[in-house]
Amino acid sequence: MIWNRRLLVAALAGSAADLAGLGLIASAAWLITRAAQQPELAALSVAIVAVRAFATSRGVFRYAERLSGHDVALRAQAATRERLYDSLIPAGPLSHRGADLLSRMVDDTDAVQDLLVRCLLPAIAALVTGVTAVVIAAFLLPLAAVVLAAGLAVAGVLLPAATAALARRSTSRLAPARADLAAHTADLVHGSADLAAYGATGRALDAAAAADDRLARLERGQARVNATALAAGVLVQGLTVVIVVAVAMALGAGSIATAVLALMSLVSFEPVLPLAAAGERLTGVLAAVRRLREIEATPPAVPAPADPLPRPTGPLTVVVDDLVVRHGDRPALGGVSLTLMPGKRVAVVGPSGAGKSTLLSALMRTVDAVSGSITVNGADLRRISPDDARAMMTGLTQDPYVFQTTFRDNLRLAGPEAADADLERAVREARLDTFADRAGWDVQLGEDGRTLSGGQIQRLALARALLYDPPVLLLDEPAEALDETTADALMTDLLDATRGRTTLLVTHRLRGLEAVDEVVVLEDGLVVQRGTHAELVAADGYYRELWEAENMIRR
Structure with a gap:
């Protein structure tokens, strides 16, 4: 009007x-x-x-x-x-x-x-x-x-x-x-x-x-x-x-x-x-x-429910039960089950193509399951609107984008109304405060983050995720494409920053996973092992082989 x-x-x-x-x-x-x-x-x-x-x-x-x-x-x-x-x-x-x-x-x-x-x-x-x-x-x-x-x-x-x-x-x-x-x-x-x-x-x-x-x-x-x-x-x-x-x-x-x-x-x-x-x-x-x-007119990746349920509130318990997801004729997940309790940190590891990122996509409702279910506090995720699902479960995805604007504005994408104290807290937890103090909060970042190192880009993305502070924090290969020293430092800081947060970490690196509550090993879309880091290192299987290979490379 x-x-x-x-x-x-x-x-x-x-x-x-x-x-x-x-x-x-x-x-x-x-x-x-x-x-x-x-x-x-x-x-x-x-x-x-x-x-x-x-x-x-x-x-x-x-x-x-x-x-x-x-x-x-x-x-x-x-x-x-x-x-x-x-x-x-x-x-x-x-x-x-x-x-x-x-x-x-x-x-x-x-x-x-x-x-x-x-x-x-x-x-x-x-x-x-x-x-x-x-x-x-x-x-x-x-x-x-x-x-x-x-x-x-x-x-x-x-x-x-x-x-x-x-x-x-x-x-x-x-x-x-x-x-x-x-x-x-x-x-x-x-x-x-x-x-x-x-x-x-x-x-x-x-x-x-x-x-x-x-x-x-x-x-x-x-x-x-x-x-x-x-x-x-x-x-x-x-x-x-x-x-x-x-x-x-x-x-x-x-x-x-x-x-x-x-x-x-x-x-x-x-x-x-x-x-x-x-x-x-x-x-x-x-x-x-x-x-x-x-x-x-492009159809949505997943259909929105006609009568969506209200977004669950309070501490969230996420249960993945026998989840099956297909990409075309190829099964990406062949029946995965896991439980995320409030404050629990779970790491998902496995070779490339095992279905790790597909699991995160299913949780964020960007792909739909063929069978099985995901429930949040007992409510079927398919009965919740995709926007509410992503508000509850989101975080750091692969290849985070850096816009050609100031460091402060890039950070504020996750919290437009956030106070300066909240920005400083997120930057400090992501161990990016040294960069902010040296370069300044209003320094212009180049297109695609060309003025930042790979580690700084990942830390900026982590700071965004921590500033947004979703009930369930999803982290997809945060140390991907980083050198060993930078990746180790980032993983250490990430595990420190997520202590007490409900977190699902997808990674191919095992260093530092002693700090998580459970490790789930995926191969060909199936859960082949699960347990703590110590239990999996002591048992025969993919995890132990990967751990030994990683230590050999480091030596």
């Missing part, structure tokens, strides 16, 4: 601005022509006041139209981007590349702004101004009004329709071409080191240049269509004015009426001529909307 009011204000203000321009030219034409006849000054006073009033009000109305119109457009753009985020969070697997998604997130959501600012509002103002100009012309000279109406119809209806038809084919290829160029550019920027190492920089540059050429050709074609439409509009404007003047002179309309008709006809095209470009832009907007709907 608020948007509708703001949009109405913008439409009225834009129409009023163009009408003020029309009134300014009409009254100025009358004033100049009448003054040439040297009448009494009193006969010109009303026109003089009208010229001043129209000139002043035109600027005021234009400012109001810009203010209200852009306010509505930016709000609509933000709402569209928010809906896109909301649809991406629960979405299942996407076939789109990251750069393509970014293009849709930026370029396609910008199109919503263009729909209002460049298409809808100009069309309303052009319609109001054109109708008013034709009505005034009809009072002065009916035949001139017919000529003016025909010219405005050609410039405001036929030309935009022709422009849209010509641009439709190129516009449908323009957005994918931009996404393709963005993907090649991202590959060059983020993969420059790998490309250089494998001698593939030249091929990557050639591919990016080819993508740039394709986009440039499409944009040049689009520019030619716009330029042709604008030139045709100006031609229609000139011909209409010439014919209106010729009709007025032929019918003996008089000098004042002829001058008013000529200048008013000329100015009435001012809000109409941009509609040709608006027709082309509308085609692009519709294509962008279709691309956004493709993302929004």
Whole structure:
């Protein structure tokens, strides 16, 4: 409702601005022509006041139209981007590349702004101004009004329709071409080191240049269509004015009426001529909307319950009972059972592909089980909304993302309303306080964490998890891709920080697992061993073999 009011204000203000321009030219034409006849000054006073009033009000109305119109457009753009985020969070697997998604997130959501600012509002103002100009012309000279109406119809209806038809084919290829160029550019920027190492920089540059050429050709074609439409509009404007003047002179309309008709006809095209470009832009907007709907129509990875249960409160007991999860035809979990009591820490270990990360995904409701169950305080997790499930069980996932903003803002992602004392506590528990003190809380972090070491990125992600403080903390390979010394230090600090917290730790490293309450060993989606670290080291099996191999490597 608020948007509708703001949009109405913008439409009225834009129409009023163009009408003020029309009134300014009409009254100025009358004033100049009448003054040439040297009448009494009193006969010109009303026109003089009208010229001043129209000139002043035109600027005021234009400012109001810009203010209200852009306010509505930016709000609509933000709402569209928010809906896109909301649809991406629960979405299942996407076939789109990251750069393509970014293009849709930026370029396609910008199109919503263009729909209002460049298409809808100009069309309303052009319609109001054109109708008013034709009505005034009809009072002065009916035949001139017919000529003016025909010219405005050609410039405001036929030309935009022709422009849209010509641009439709190129516009449908323009957005994918931009996404393709963005993907090649991202590959060059983020993969420059790998490309250089494998001698593939030249091929990557050639591919990016080819993508740039394709986009440039499409944009040049689009520019030619716009330029042709604008030139045709100006031609229609000139011909209409010439014919209106010729009709007025032929019918003996008089000098004042002829001058008013000529200048008013000329100015009435001012809000109409941009509609040709608006027709082309509308085609692009519709294509962008279709691309956004493709993302929004992506089915969720897991269905939300029709009548969700309220989120369980208090200390949570999580029971995984005979859980079976499949990825396609391949079983990822073949009947896993475990129990997480309040304050209990459980580590899940096993070789790559054993199903460790799948177990975390099932707990966070990003994959659905074929059979078995997960209950939280006795409530079936499938009866709880996915958002509530992730609020209860979340934490540190693989490849945490670092945004190109300050250290403080990167940390606040987990707690936008958190006090500075809470931020300091989380940073201290993650052993990142030395970095914060040395570099400062407002230091800018590079894109993807390029200014941080691997250990610092993992500690930042751990600090986020500790700041969010979910009832059940999930940690997925926190020491992955770190050197031995950094990984040992991080695991030691992590186990210290999670003492007393309900925690499920997925790891392939056994060092430090003496501190957890239970270790569960997965192989091929099955639980093959479970017990304390000491019990598993003493028993035959995968855990003991891995422990001996790890110690041998360290020696």
